[in-house]
Amino acid sequence: MSKSRLLLLLNDDTLDSTLKSIAQSVYDGNRITDEQCQYLFEEASLSYVGVLANFIREDRHGDKTYFNRNFHVEPTNVCLYTCTFCSYSRLIKKRDEGWEYSLDDIMDIIKQYDNKPVTEVHIVGGVLPQYDVPFYESLFSGIKKHRPDLHVKALTPVEYHYIFKKAKISYQEGMERMLASGLDSMPGGGAEIFHPEIRDEIAGGKCTGEQWLEIHGIWHKLGKRSNATMLYGHIEEYKHRVDHLSKLRSLQDETGGFQTFIPLKFRNKGNQMSHIEESTVVEDLRNYAISRIYLDNFDHIKAYWPMIGRDTAQLSLAFGVDDLDGTIDDTTKIYSMAGAEEQNPALSTEQLVKTIRAVGRHAIERDTLYGIVQDFKNHEFADDKQFRGYLSLPVSN
Ligand code: V47
Ligand code: SF4
Numbered sequence: 001m002s003k004s005r006l007l008l009l010l011n012d013d014t015l016d017s018t019l020k021s022i023a024q025s026v027y028d029g030n031r032i033t034d035e036q037c038q039y040l041f042e043e044a045s046l047s048y049v050g051v052l053a054n055f056i057r058e059d060r061h062g063d064k065t066y067f068n069r070n071f072h073v074e075p076t077n078v079c080l081y082t083c084t085f086c087s088y089s090r091l092i093k094k095r096d097e098g099w100e101y102s103l104d105d106i107m108d109i110i111k112q113y114d115n116k117p118v119t120e121v122h123i124v125g126g127v128l129p130q131y132d133v134p135f136y137e138s139l140f141s142g143i144k145k146h147r148p149d150l151h152v153k154a155l156t157p158v159e160y161h162y163i164f165k166k167a168k169i170s171y172q173e174g175m176e177r178m179l180a181s182g183l184d185s186m187p188g189g190g191a192e193i194f195h196p197e198i199r200d201e202i203a204g205g206k207c208t209g210e211q212w213l214e215i216h217g218i219w220h221k222l223g224k225r226s227n228a229t230m231l232y233g234h235i236e237e238y239k240h241r242v243d244h245l246s247k248l249r250s251l252q253d254e255t256g257g258f259q260t261f262i263p264l265k266f267r268n269k270g271n272q273m274s275h276i277e278e279s280t281v282v283e284d285l286r287n288y289a290i291s292r293i294y295l296d297n298f299d300h301i302k303a304y305w306p307m308i309g310r311d312t313a314q315l316s317l318a319f320g321v322d323d324l325d326g327t328i329d330d331t332t333k334i335y336s337m338a339g340a341e342e343q344n345p346a347l348s349t350e351q352l353v354k355t356i357r358a359v360g361r362h363a364i365e366r367d368t369l370y371g372i373v374q375d376f377k378n379h380e381f382a383d384d385k386q387f388r389g390y391l392s393l394p395v396s397n
Contacts (some may be wrong), residue, residue, distance in 0.1 A: 001060040001176040005051045014262050016199075026052045026293060034246050037294045039239035042292070045063055046319075047284050053289035053320030057301075065361040066300070066323040068368060069354055070120035070153075076100045078344045079126030083192070085234060087270035088126050101201040103138055110143055110150075119367045124152035124189055127206075131159070133177065140182035151368040152183055157192030157215035158305070161207035175218050185368055186219055188227030188262050195240045195272065196246050202234065202273070209244075213251050220257025224370060227260045227302075232287055233279030234266040241287075245294050252297045259370065260323060263287050271351060281312050285319045292320025300370070305347075314359045323366075324352065350381055 009015060009023050017231075022044075031169050032040075040049060078098040082089045088098075110121065121143065136159075140152055155178075166176035168345075193199055194209025208217075216226050230244050252258050265284050268274045290300045303325040305313035315326055326347070347355070347366070353376045356363040363376040 002051070002055040007054045009051055016043075018050060022293075023048075024236045026055060031296050032115065032294055034242050035269065037242045037290065038238060040290045041241060041286075046285070046286050046289075049286055049289035049293065050319050053292040054318055056296075057320050057322055057351060060299070061290045061322045063360065063362040064322065064364055066364050066366045066370065067318055068325065068366055069118045069121055069349065069373075070122050070325075070368075071113055071116075071118055073106055073121055073123045074125035075106060075123065075131055076126045076128055080129075081127055081203070083206070083273075084272040085192075085202055085231065085251070085266055089271075098126075098305075100130070103135065103142065106139060107142055107146065110146065111394050113150075114147070115329055118150070118239045119348050119373060120153055122187055122263045123152070124156060124187060125291065126152065126160075127159055127162050129166070129293050131163070133163050133169070136163065137177060137181040140178065144182035151185065152293040154183055154188050155367060156187060158190035158206045161211050171172040171215050171218050175215065175222060179222055183224075185259075186216065186223060186226035188229035188260070191229045191244070192231045193236045193240050193244055195236075195243045198240050202231075213247060214356045217251055217255055220255035224258055225259050227262060228258050228298075229264050230261045230291075231266055233272065233283065234273055234276050236283065245291065249295055249297060252295075253368060256297070258298055260302045261291055261295050261298045262304060262325070263291055264304065267307065269371065281315070282310060284312060285315060288316050289319040310347075310355055314355060317356070317361050324356065325383045334378075352381070354381075379397075 006023065006027055010020065012020075012026060018036070018039055019057075022032055022040065025032050025036070029391070074161050076099060077088050078092055078095050079086070080092055081267045082092075087161075106123075113121075116357045123139075136155065140154065143152055144151060158173070160174060160178070164171055166383060167174070190207065191209075191212055192203045194212065196208070199209055216228070219226055228248050230241065230248075232241055248258065248261065263284075266273070266276070267280055268276055268278050288301060288303065295301070300323045301321050301322045304325045305314040305367070306326040313321075317324075351362040357376075365373040365376065369375055
């Protein structure tokens with residue numbers, strides 16, 4: 001089906017020649033160039049990029065749509081950096097309004113999940129001096145001692161750059177110490193927009209784009225995996241998105257260590273960029289699709305549903321996305337503070353599976369490294385006949 005749609009495009013005499021040659025490259029399994037990527041952002045319609053992205057998505061994954069049962073821990077929501085898009089940064093001035101967890105506090109949170117079938121803990125938050133190398137070494141080794149099967153996905157180059165500099169150790173030594181203490185993988189945060197024209201404006205003072213890429217590269221060369229993000233839809237231009245994607249694709253060519261790319265839509269509540277209008281759903285879907293088309297060496301494109309809402313997340317599955325994040329018990333505050341669609345983002349596994357099925361996809365629970373935990377293809381829920389599938393809403397009479 002996705003192939004016949006692409007063939008229809010290739011035979012469309014009204015299509016402009018550049019778009020036709022991009023479609024031909026995708027059909028032939030060839031990489032598109034940075035210039036072609038820029039052209040897609042500037043000129044391509046949603047339906048056009050959707051056909052190309054869905055062809056790639058179905059070629060690689062068929063109808064499979066992955067999700068992971070994880071939970072978030074945010075050690076603090078106070079941060080000494082002042083990223084203009086972040087609702088955490090303003091709290092440094094009124095520190096007493098935020099939280100600053102101790103090691104014991106965090107272990108208590110981890111223990112609340114002892115009898116729950118979660119496979120991953122995602123740890124990320126603000127940057128403060130007390131959260132240093134010894135703190136995180138104790139935290140990671142404490143989690144591993146308590147629950148060795150729990151995958152620790154923690155911190156970004158923003159924290160690593162800060163704590164290694166403070167400890168006067170190199171990135172290499174620092175990442176080796178994190179690995180030895182129990183870190184399993186790195187999430188994709190802190191990437192924002194790499195280009196200094198934008199990064200200096202919105203995230204000045206924290207690690208540069210080059211440093212972000214260097215730390216991920218070191219981590220990959222230690223044989224470990226990580227994710228990548230891009231914060232889009234604020235003051236950046238398309239050329240900055242292309243530059244960002246291009247740098248990720250180049251590092252991935254070198255290391256192969258990235259698992260997933262996660263575009264993050266800028267949300268404008270409670271931060272210094274509230275005057276900037278948010279991107280439209282059409283632009284969000286175009287951005288997913290173009291990312292899928294351009295990042296030919298990334299296996300997965302993930303949508304973070306609490307941020308974009310469940311409806312857009314469902315739509316994204318036809319625009320290159322094969323993975324939905326934000327499952328059973330999502331405790332992150334960073335998005336609800338920034339005006340995310342879902343203020344209380346909790347979805348049971350059953351609801352998530354039904355959300356995926358409702359758009360004709362096949363739900364698979366995965367672990368962090370994309371090992372299959374449970375395939376829901378033929379799984380029957382007790383109330384399957386009573387519900388029409390869409391978000392478990394009862395069929396109305
Ligand atoms: O780096 C902060 C973003 C990121 C806002 O790797 C905002 O699996 C939008 O990276 N509007 C952290 N975004 C979260 C993150 C992440 C999320 C889910 C999964 C994974 C993964 C990684 O959140 C920050 C920043 O880019 N962010 N403020 C805002 N107002
Ligand atoms: Fe701090 Fe991260 Fe927020 Fe920037 S985005 S202010 S580094 S928590």
